[in-house]
Amino acid sequence: MEQDQPVERDVSPESDDPRDHDPDHRDHFGADLELNRFDGLPFSSRYYRLLQERRELPVWGARAQVLDALVDHQLVIVSGTARTGKSTQIPQWCAELCLSARYRHGTVVCTQAHRQQAVELALRVADEMDVNIGHEVGYSVPLKSCCSHDTVLRYCTDDTLLREMTSDPLLERYGAVVVDRAHERTLSTDILLGLLGALLRRRPGLRAVVLVDPPLAAAQRLRSHYGGAAALVCLEVPRPAQVVYANHNYNGTAASGGGHSDDYFYSALRLVLELHRTRERGDVAVFLASTQEVEVAHSILQRESTRLGADLDRLVPVKLCAGQAGPLPILGKDAASSKRTRRVFLSTQQGEDVLWATNTIHFVIDTGVEKRFVYNPRIRANSEVMRPISKCRADMRKQLCRPTGKCFCLYPEGKPLPAENSPRILESNITSTVLFLKRMEIGGLGHCHFIHRPDPEGLMQALEELDYLAALDNDGNLSEIGVILSEFPLDPQMGRALLASCEFDCANEMLTVTAMLSVPCCFLAPPAGMAHAAHQRHRRFHHPEGDHFTLINVYNAFQQSQKEPHFNAENWCRDNFLNHTSLETAEATRSELRDILNRTELPVSEPSFGTKANTLNIKRALLSGFFMQIARDVDGGGNYFMLTHKHVAQVHPVSGYGPTTHKRGLPEWVVFHEYTLAENNCIRTLSEISPQLFIEMTPQYFFYNLPSSESKDILQHILDRDCSRNGNADKKPKMSAAVHREVEEETSYDRCVIQ
Template sequence: MLIILYFLKAQIEYYLHIYIIIYCVINYPIFFFKYLYELGWHTKGEIGITQPRRISAITLANRVALERGEVVGSTVGFVVKFLEKTSEATAIKYMTEGILLRELLTDPLLMRYSVVVIDEAHERNLITDIIIGLLKKVVSKRPTLKLIISSATIDAETFADFFKTNSSIILSVEGRTHPISIFYLSNPCADYVNEAVETVWKIHKKEAQGDILVFLTGQEEVLQAVSLTKDYMNLKDDNTLQPVPMYGSLTHKEQLKVFFAAEKGVRKVIFATNIAETSITIPGVVYVVDCGFIKVKWFDSDSATDQLVVVPTSKATAMQRAGRAGRTRPGKVYRLYTEEDFEKLPDRFPPEIRRCELSAMILNIKALGISNILKFNFPSPPPAKNVLAALETLHALEAINNEGNLTKPLGYFMAEMPLPPMLSRMLYMSGSMNCSEEILTIIAMLQVETVFAHPATGQGQIKARVAKRNFEVAEGDLITMLNVFTAFIENDQSKQFCRTYYLNYRNLNSAYELRQQLVILAKKHLNLPLKSCDGNVETICKCITSAFFLNAAYLHYTGVYKRIQEGLDLYIHPLSSLYTLPQPQYIVFTELIHTTKIFMSNITVIKEEWLAELSSHYYCKTSIQNNV
C-alpha cells in the first residue's frame, strides 16, 4: 500500500508532537520525520534529504552531525555540486536536488535509499518538479520506498492531488511562534538599498537588542548594503553593529559566520538574498527588513532566452520573510513598500517550470530514457512553446538528433555534466580545440558572482574602475575573467593582491575551488584531455563561439545590437569591459539582464566568419549578411 505523508513544517516542537509522529511511523510507510535515524529507518538503506541550495545542504549536514557529536562525513554527510563529504558509514545524506536527479540517471529506482525527503518543496523550482514527477514513477514500482515531501506553505494539497493516492496523509505541525508587528512605508522609496541601511540604523538606535535580517535581491546589493553600513559606522564612530553578508556563492567558511553570535554589546545585521527565507534559520533574529523585490529568471520564448529580472515579490514570499522574525520572542518586520502595494502583490509566483528555460531539464529527462517530454507527468506541466524552444536549442547545440534522441558522444556528455548546456558544450569542444585549461577557468568564473568589487563611495568606485582596466581586453568579458584568475594564481591567491586591484577574494577563491573540482570531474569521469592553448586568445574565443553561437548579435546601423536569431534589440551592460570601448561588429553573450533595457552580460567579441565555420548547421553566411 502506497501512503505519502506531507508535512507542513514550521519550527518543530519535537516533544509536543511526538505522539503524532510515532502514530505515522507505525501506520504509514511514507512519512516525514526529522529524527529518522534514531528510529532505525537507515537500516534498510540511506536516508536522503534534498535541499534547493548548496548552503542549506551543507549547513544542515553540519548541524545534524554536530547534534550527534560527530564530524560531518561520518554518519551524516552531504553531496553538492563539485563537493562531497560522505563515507561508507554515511546513513543520512543531505544533497542538492540536482545531485538526486543525477543519481536517478544511474539508479532509476533509488535502491540505495530507504527514505527520500524532498525538503522546501514549496519553492517549486525546476529540479523539484522534475524529481517529484520521477518519484511518482519510482514509488509506483517500489512501494517500500518512503517518500516525504516537506512544505513550509499551505500547498500540500497540490502534491497530494498529483500523486492521486487515497492513502496519502497531510500532517500539519505548527511551531510555537511569537507575535509579529508589521510596519509599512507611508510612501514608496526610490532606492530600497539605501532605505534598508537607514532602516537598520534606526532599528539599531531605537529598538531593544536582537539581530536584524535584511532581504535584498542579489549579491551586489548585499555587498553594497554592507559597505554603506560600514560607512555609517565610521561616520558615527560606532562599532556596536556587525554587518554580515549572506548569499549563495559565499565560501562555506564565510557562510558559517551568520550563525555565530556577535560579541557582547554588538548587534548583528545580516544582509541576505532570498537564500535566508526558508533554507536556513539564523538564530537571534528579531527584526526583519524586506526590500519587497526578488530577482528571478524568466524565459522569453520569442527570443528563446532566460532573462534575469528584478520584480516585486509575492505575498507568499513576503510572509516567508516575515516569518524569520519572532522565532524566539516578539518580532518586528519593516516592509520597504506601502500596504497598498502589498495588497497588489500576486499570491505566489508560478512554478519555475512554467517560467524558465528548459533545455537542461530536457537533457536530464532524455538521459533517463524518457522520449516524449510533453507526456511526462509533471506536477505543473511546462508550456508547450517553452518545451519546443528548448528542443530547438538542444538540436542546434547538437545534443539531440532529428528524432529527439541524445547524440553520442556530445549529447550524453552534456547530460552528464552538472553545467548549463552551452557551458557543457563549450567544455566538450575545448578538448578538440586544445584549450580546455582556459575554458575550465572561464566556466569556473561564470559559476560564481562577480569577482570585481563595487565600492559604495564615489571615490572608491573610481579607483575600482581604474584597477579593472589592468585586466580588461578588447576581446571581451570572458577573456577579462581569464586574465583576472590567471593574475590571482600568479600572485599566490593573495588577499593583498585582491585589495590592491579591488577584486572579491571570496568569489575568486570560490572559482579556484570550483575549478579544482571540475578538473577532477573532467579527468576522472569524462576522459577530457587537459590542454592549454598557451595564450592563443583567438582559439579561446572560437571555442566560446562554438557553444554560444545562438547568442550572437551584430551591431545595427542604428547603433544598437540586434540578435541574429530574431532581431531583438540589445545593449552592452554598463559593467561590461566593452562598455567604454568602440563597439565591435559581432559578439556573443552568455546572459540577458532585463532592467530599463535588455542588456547583454559576459560578452565575447567574435568574427562573422566564425559563425558559419563553427555552426554551419545553424547559420549560413548569406543569412547573416542579409540581416546587417
C-alpha cells in the first residue's frame, strides 16, 4: 500500500547540519531541546531512560563518524554484528538528516528482509523517538500498512519497496534509503542494491545506507562494487560467547566425511536433553536444516519432555517456522522463562531473525547445515539441496546467546564454510525479476548493476517465459499485457491466469484460487494418531474437478462459516485441520488483488461456481498462465510425464488425487501449479483438463517447441484430426466441437457438497 508524501513541519531546526543536534550536546541548546523536533511536543521521561540505553549501544560510539559520512557521501556502508544497534539508531540519524534539510529531498525508508522484523523495529524506534507508531514512525509490510501523512521514518520489507518503485522509479518521496541486512542476499535486496548506483546518479540529493554483518571483506567487496566511492564504517565486534566445536563431522555432506546425513539431527536432540539435565538456567536455540526437521524435532521433544523426572524443570519445545505470520507468542521482553520452564526454540535459517527479540537464550546448538531450494531453469522446478551454512551465518548464531552462555557447533572448528551467504538471485526463478526490470525501463531506470549477475540460462528462460505469456512485444519491450502483469504482486504465470479470468468471466473464482495459492498450504499435517480424522475432514472439501477447485471449496466454506452466530475461526480451522493464518492471509490477499483489478478497470464476474460453463472457464484461465505445466499419466498408475522437460513425477499426498482420496481414479491429463525435484519428486495442486482444451489455449509456437514424446504425438494427432474436420489443415481450429458443446451447456452439475 502506498503512503502519501508527508507534510512539512514548522518544528524544523534553524541549522541544516544534523551534527548540531547531537543529544550528547543538549546543554548547548537549553530549553529548545526539551521539545521533540519531530512532533513539537515535550519529551516524556521514558525518552530519556531509553536515550541512556541507546548511548550504551556499540553503534553509538560511531555516531559522529556515521553523521560525517552521511553529510559527505551519498552512499555509506556500515558493517557490524547483530545487537550493535545499527538497525534502530542509523535510520533515526537519517531521519535527523532529512529533518535538518526540512525534507527537501524527502523522508526515510528502511528495508528489512522479513516482515516481522520490520514491524518490531518500527515499534521499538517509535518508542525511542517518543512518537506514536503510525504517525512519525510507521511500517509497511505485505497486506498491512501502518503509516500516515506525518510519517518521516518508515520500515518496510524489501519487496514492498520494489512494488513502490513501479509507480515511483526514482523513489522521489525519500531523501534517505537504508537497506538493512544486505548480507542476507535476498532476491529483492539484491535488486535494490543493483539499482542503487543508478538511483544515486539520477538524484544527487539522495542518501543511501547499506547495513551488513561481518566479515569485513564482504563490506569491502560491496564498496568496490560501487567504485570505491562509498564511505565504510566498521562497528566494534562484541565478544562472542564460549564456543564448543564437535571433534568430528556429524553431517555426512562434508568433504572429510564421517557419519550419516541425519547424525547431526539426533545429536542435537540428545544435546538438548543433556543440557536440560544439568539444571543450568536459560533457554536453548537449535538451528536445524529444514522445516520438516523442526516438525519432527518438536514431536520428539514433546514426547521426551513427558518422561523427564519431576525434579527437573518443564521442557517446552517451540517451533519457529518459515512463513509464520504475525507476532510470535512467548517471544519478547516480557516473555522471559519462568523459574520452572526451559524453552527450546527449534528454528531454521528463515526463523533466525525472530530469536533476536528475546534475551533469555543461554545455549545455541548449531547443526551447521541448511536445506535450500535451488531453481533449475531447464526443468522449471526447485531442487532441494543440503549444504553447509556460511561463515557469516555461523558467526551470527554465536552472538545470539548471552556472553555467559555457550554455542555448540556440531562440526569441527576447521571445517571449511563459505564466507558469505549465497545470493538468492543465483538460485531463484527470476522471471518476476525480469518483468520488474522491464517495468523500470519504462520509468527510465532500466540499468541494474547486479553484484552477482543472474545465470545466463536462467535469464534466457525468464525472457522466453515472458514471451510465451505475451508480456513482451516483438522488440522485447513490455507489451500492454506485460504492463498490467507488473501491477500484480504475483509470479507472471499466476498473474496471466488471473488476467485471463477477466476475459473468461470467472475472475471471482480465480481471485480465490490465486489468493489460496499465494499463501502457505491451508491443509495442516495431523498430529500423531489423528491422520484418519484429518483425512475425513479434508475429504469433505475435495472437488471432483481438481485441487484448484478444492481450494475454492475451502475458502467458500471458511467464508460461509463466518456468517454463523458465535463463529470462532480458530476453532473451526482446528476442527477441520486447516491453517487459520493461511486462510486469513488468503482473505487479505484476495481483497488486495481485487482492488488492483478495480484500479486497472478490469471486470470482476459475479460468483457462478458450480456451473459447467464456469468450471470450463476456470480451466481455460488456468491454462492461459500454466500451459507450460502440463502432465500426462503414462501408465494409469500415477506416473505423470511432464511435457516440457520429460521428467516423471507422482502426485503429492495432500492432493485430492493422492492415494486413497480420489474415488474416480486418476485423470490422464492435468495442469499443475508446482513441481519440486526432491526426495518425494512430486507435483502438487493439479486439476484435470482435456487435451483438446490444452491445444486450444496453448500458444502455437510453444506447442511446436515441446520436445518430442509420445504425449506430444497424441496431441498432434488430435490437432491434425480437428484441422481436417474443419477443412483447414494449415490453421489451428478456434474451438473443437467437443469443447464448443461444453461452453454452450449452461446447466449446473453437482458441486462438491460441504457437509
